[in-house]
Amino acid sequence: MFFNKKGQDDKPEVVMLDTEVYSCNSCNGWMRKDFASSDLKCPLCGDETTAEMRELPQIL
């Protein structure tokens, strides 16, 4: 038996939030603060990162 909820939007509205991220000083790599590595090094090249704010889709 299925209980399909109809009437929900096919395209959920994306909420953009100012999000703190760490962006790499050397390459285009960056990571959200919430998912940053403990040493705050770039996940791509291992270089230092700098904290900055970016407008990113909210993660639910």
Ligand SMILES: [Zn+2]
């Ligand atoms: Zn990098």
